[in-house]
Amino acid sequence: MAAVASKSVLFVCLGNICRSPIAEAVFRKLVQDESVENQWMIDSGAVSDWNVGSSPDARALSCLRKYGIxxxxxxxxxxxxxxxxxxxxxxxxxxxLRDLKRKSGQIKNCKAKIELLGTYDPQKLLIIEDPYYGNEEDFETVYQQCVRCCKSFLEKCS
Structure with a gap:
C-alpha cells in the first residue's frame, strides 16, 4: 500500500507560467533525488486566472530541460x-504574499503557512523577480534561486 503524503507545498506566483512551475519542478526533482517523493504533495498555482490551463513559458521549460528536469x-x-x-x-x-494573505483572511481555519520562498535563500535574496519580460538569463537567475531556496526548505522540513 502506498504511503500517503505527510507534507505538502504549493508554490505560487502571478501567472503560474514562469517562477512557480520552475520552483515546483525543482522541488519535485529534489525530493525524487532524496527518495522522499512519497512523503510530499507538491503543486504550483497563480494568484491570477490569466494562464489557467497553459503550459509554462517556453523559456522556463528550456531552462528546466537544460538541467534535465x-x-x-x-x-x-x-x-x-x-x-x-x-x-x-x-x-x-x-x-x-499580499494577495495570498488577503485571500487566506477570508478563510476560517487556514492551515497553510504562507511565506516567501526567498525566506529560505541562504544568500538572503528574499524576492524572486518575475522573468517574464526578461531574457533567458533572467530565467536562469530564477532557476538558481529556486534551487537554493528549495534545498534549504527541504532540509528544514526533513
Missing amino acids: ETSHKGRQVTKDDFFTYDYILCMDESN
Missing part, C-alpha cells in the same frame, strides 16, 4: 481549498 504542469489559479490542503504556500514576491 521535465514538467507537464498546466497553469491553475489558487483555490480556497488550497488554504486547507497545503502545509506551506510559498510565493515569489510581496505582491503574491
